[in-house]
Each structure stands twice: as C-alpha cells, then as structure tokens.
Amino acid sequence: MSEVRLNVLDAGRAIHGTIHGSEIDALVASLSASPTTIEELQNALARFVKPVDGTQPFALFDAGTNEEPYDAGIVFVDLAARIVATESSYSYPQTHGFIFYHDGMKLTNVRISYYVPDDWILLNSIAEYKCLCDIRRAQNAASPPLDARAVLYGAITDYIVRECLAARNSCIKDPIAAIHARWLMTPRQDLRGQSPRTVMLLQRDFIEADLESREHQWSRLGEPAPCLNLESSAYRFAGFGTHEIVVYYDMVRHLISKCWKQVSKKQDISIPVEVARLDQIKSDWLNHPEEDFEDKSPAYIIECERKRLPLVVPAEKVILDDDCPLCRAMAGHTGPTFCHFDGSNMDDDFPFSFYLTRDEWEAEKELQGKFDEEFEKERQQREAKLFNETNQPTSNQTVIH
Secondary structure (H helix, E strand, O other), rough: EEEEEEEEEEEOOEEEEEEOOOOOHHHHHHHHHHHOOOOHHHHHHHHOOOOOOOOOOOOOOEEOOOOOOOOOOOEEEOOOOOOOEEEEEEOOOOOOOEEEOOOOOOOOEEEEEEEOOOOOEOOOOOOOHHHHHHHHHHHHOOOOOOOHHHHOOOHHHHHHHHHOOOOOOOOOOOHHHHHHHHHOOOHHHHHHHHHHHHHHHHOOHHHHHHHHHHHHHHHHOOOOOOOOOOOHHHHHOOOOHHHHHHHHHHHHHHHHHHHHHHHOOOOOOOOHHHHHHHHHHHHHHOOOHHHOOOOOOOHHHHHHHHHOOEEEOOOOHHHHOOOOOHHHHHHOOOEEEEEEOOOOOOOOOOHOOOOOOHHHHHHHHHHHHHHHHHHHHHHHHHHHHHHHHHHHOOOOOOOOO
C-alpha cells in the first residue's frame, strides 16, 4: 500500500496517473513556488526532486481525471481552486514543514523547508473538495492577480511632481518625508483600494521564508534551486520581499529629492516635462550599480528576489573587522555567502516600517522604549558602581623606619 492516484487540474486541463505516496509531500512543498498551471507545478517540483535526463514528472499521465482510489488512496491538486484534497493511508500533507531532497536517484539526508501560500486550502476529504472546488475556482477567477509594480513604478513620478509643486505653493520648507509617507499610505483605486504600503507588505513574510529555504538548500547542495520561470504567474505578479521594499524606499526618496530641488530653484515647471525627467532619473538609478547595494544595480537585486534567487556576495565583502577571528574565518568560507538588507537606513516612522498595522508598530515601539529605559538604568548603575569602586579612599598607614 504505497501508491496513490493523483489528479492534477489547472484552469484549462486535467491529468491523472499513479505515483508513490511519498511524492505527495514534494508536490505540496512545490506549492511554495505558487504554480498556476500544470507546467509550472512540474518546474516547481524540481526544487525538491532533481529531474533525471530531462524527464517531466507527469510525462506518463493520462488526460482528464480519475476518481477511483488506487492502492494507498487518491489525491487532487487543483491549481485553479488552490485546493489539495487527500484521502490516503500514506501521507497527511501540511501547510509548512520540511521534506528530504531527492537527487534523482534516492532520497538524501538534506532537509528542505517549505511554506504553502496562505491562499491554499489542504483538505483530507475528496467529498469536501467537490463541494468547494467550483466556488473557489469562480472566486479566484473573479480576482485575478494584481500587477502592482505597474502602479508603484509607473505612477510614482507624476505623483511626486504634483506633490512637490503643491508643497512649494504652500511654502513648506522640507516636504520630502511627508510626500513619501503620503504616497505609501494613501489607498488607490488602481491598487484595488489598497495603499502602496499594504500591497508591498502583504507577502513579505512568505517571500522571506521561501528565500531562506532556498539559501539553506543552496548551502547544503552546493547549487541554487531552480528559479521561478520568468513567464510564470508567480514571477509576473510576485509579491514584495524585504530587498525590494528597501530598494523601493531609496528610489522614491531619491526621486522626491531630485524633484524638490528642481521645483525649488525653477518657478516655471511643466508637469509632463518634469515627469519625463524623473522617469529617466528613475531608469538610470535602477540600472546603475550602487555602492550601498554591494555594487549591484537595484534592478538586479529586485530581479533576484522576484525569481526567488538568494543574493550572493563574495565572502570578503562581509568582513567588518580585519582583526575579528570570525570575520577572517568567513573570508575563507568556500560556500555561498548571502547578503540581506534590513532597512536600517529607513525613517523610523510607521509608514516606512515593516509592520502591517499601526497597532503592531506602536506595540513594538513601546516594547523597545521599555527595553531602552531598562538598559539605560542598568548602564547608569554599572557606571555608578565602577565610579565608587575606583574612587574609594585608601586607609592611611604609618611606616616606622
């Protein structure tokens, strides 16, 4: 009792066949690549099971579905409904966990973690799946993916020009941070009523977790996992991770500063001309290597994150202190060294934070304030104690010769 019947469906077709029950866990883990078609699922499976001789996982499957259980059970993976339904005595898939990497010949002892996106449902009932599949398919079809980057990178320059002109007319001396915050916080119709900030943060945690898994996999296997296909829905409508949020912050702040400088010194400003000028500045900045980004271009950093490729830098780039033994040891490291941006250069205010809600941000600020207060209290106590010990008077002694 080790094989199951697998049915895989996308919006356009369905296939079925039999596989070993253990492969179901790898298929569920492959949902971390957010596949929407059977072909994308096959490519995503290569993250966890190395293809052999170019053979596709479903090459021998038949068209259509087959609802008859086989051996250890039956499984439906419905990519359009985003449902996995399993009735099997062999495995019970989970929304997150780890599986052992298969090198094409055998399972290895390399554990690869995975996280299934929140919009997927995992069921242990085929009957329940049949009740939900049509409803879920209709809901997902009615809410197609949003191309947020077309707005965030396309509409930003016109917004900046108009805001800078309004600030000048209102005699505001330094409006740069306020303009930036309003852009991030203001809901927009072309973002389906969401603010740019909300759109960028919605999938950040998931993308961070997926990239961490890819880093671990690269370190253990000595080679990167397959990236998202550039034609895939997951790449074209990818959410924003920390790297792109940090890069985007720098880009917007750079554009506002350039526009404000122009508006401040020149009274006669043509909006279309200034928008075109900022668009060129934006393009040049995105495609030019930046020292703050390890001499990589912002566009390259964004591209890596979108296709789920960890950002690698030479080991010597991470040396902070030549006298540090740990730093010297890292310089001799032969495996990949990964780079992370944390947003430490961003303004310390809610619009520029990584917290989705203001309540979360305020709770963290309160906690940080208490920590800082306690730290300062302990520091003062240590300094007072040291002062008292250092300045304690010594007893006078009379020496008779």
